[in-house]
Amino acid sequence: GAVVSQHPSWVICKSGTSVKIECRSLDFQATTMFWYRQFPKQSLMLMATSNEGSKATYEQGVEKDKFLINHASLTLSTLTVTSAHPEDSSFYICSASLPSGHGELFFGEGSRLTVL
Amino acid sequence: GENVEQHPSTLSVQEGDSAVIKCTYSDSASNYFPWYKQELGKGPQLIIDIRSNVGEKKDQRIAVTLNKTAKHFSLHITETQPEDSAVYFCAASKGGGADGLTFGKGTHLIIQP
Numbered sequence: 001g002a003v004v005s006q007h008p009s010w011v012i013c014k015s016g017t018s019v020k021i022e023c024r025s026l027d028f029q030a031t032t033m034f035w036y037r038q039f040p041k042q043s044l045m046l047m048a049t050s051n052e053g054s055k056a057t058y059e060q061g062v063e064k065d066k067f068l069i070n071h072a073s074l075t076l077s078t079l080t081v082t083s084a085h086p087e088d089s090s091f092y093i094c095s096a097s098l099p100s101g102h103g104e105l106f107f108g109e110g111s112r113l114t115v116l
Numbered sequence: 117g118e119n120v121e122q123h124p125s126t127l128s129v130q131e132g133d134s135a136v137i138k139c140t141y142s143d144s145a146s147n148y149f150p151w152y153k154q155e156l157g158k159g160p161q162l163i164i165d166i167r168s169n170v171g172e173k174k175d176q177r178i179a180v181t182l183n184k185t186a187k188h189f190s191l192h193i194t195e196t197q198p199e200d201s202a203v204y205f206c207a208a209s210k211g212g213g214a215d216g217l218t219f220g221k222g223t224h225l226i227i228q229p
Contacts, residue, residue: 006159034216043205043221044160093159104150105217107159 002028004096006108013084014116020080021111023094029074030096034105035067038091050077084115118143120208122220130228135196137223139206140188146208149182149189150217154203163204164191193225201227 003026013019023033031052036044048069049057056069066088068080077096081088093110119142129135141149147168152160166173166180166189173180177196182189193200203224207217 004159043219046216046218049216095159104162104165106162107152110157110159112157 002026002096002098002104002106004030004094004106004108006094006111008111009109010112010114012114012116015085016083018080018082019084019113020078021092021094021113023077023079023096023108025075025096028096028098030077031074031099033071033077033094033096035069035077035079036093036095038093038110040091044093047079081113084113086115089113089115118146118208118218120206120218120220122206122223124223125221126224126226128226128228129196131196131198133196135191135193135200135225137191137204137206137225138188139190139208139220140186141208141218142187143208143210144184144187145210148209149180150207151178151180151191152205152207152219154205154222156202160205196227198227198229201225 005024005026007022033050035047037047038044046059047062050069050071052071052074058064071077091110091112095105095107097105122139150165151163153163154160164175164178164180166182177194179192203222205222206220209217
């Protein structure tokens with residue numbers, strides 16, 4: 001299957017700072033990547049759809065100014081949590097779809113963000 | 117939009133027995149139904165999927181069935197093993213690569229030795 005890699009796998013930061021999470025498709029080009037957020041013992045909630053070369057599409061209720069998404073190349077999308085607060089602490093997971101467009105999504109390992 | 121219901125939320129079975137997890141969906145236009153396994157602290161891993169032109173699909177000990185009329189699909193795991201313990205998520209989408217998945221709430225499967 002396709003490989004999606006996230007970095008860092010975990011990060012601890014102080015309140016008010018910004019944190020960047022990278023998502024890379026290692027063996028394929030991903031025109032579309034998706035960012036999910038998962039709270040403990042809960043399901044994955046789609047935050048935004050990231051399209052290479054264009055602005056991300058955010059789900060209702062997700063602050064686009066707080067969660068900045070950049071998809072500058074076909075293998076890299078980044079999520080920046082700006083001015084992080086403790087309530088932003090969560091497990092962030094990216095996924096990418098294969099160019100064949102048959103719907104298969106492959107997920108990264110996730111990034112655990114803890115804001116102190 | 118799509119709504120996916122998943123049951124049960126927790127399932128405990130004896131090692132060697134079978135486990136069944138069920139999901140229903142609301143959007144009749146959905147045509148792609150994957151199942152993901154998520155171990156603690158890791159991202160979800162695709163274990164099997166099915167499309168609406170097929171009623172059943174099997175891969176070794178794992179099988180998925182789909183009833184389009186009733187809008188429900190199920191995951192069947194036979195001869196369960198301790199390493200099957202994890203959280204399983206069903207999902208549904210309209211199948212295009214740019215169309216995000218809608219996930220169920222997950223089932224915590226516990227395999228009792």
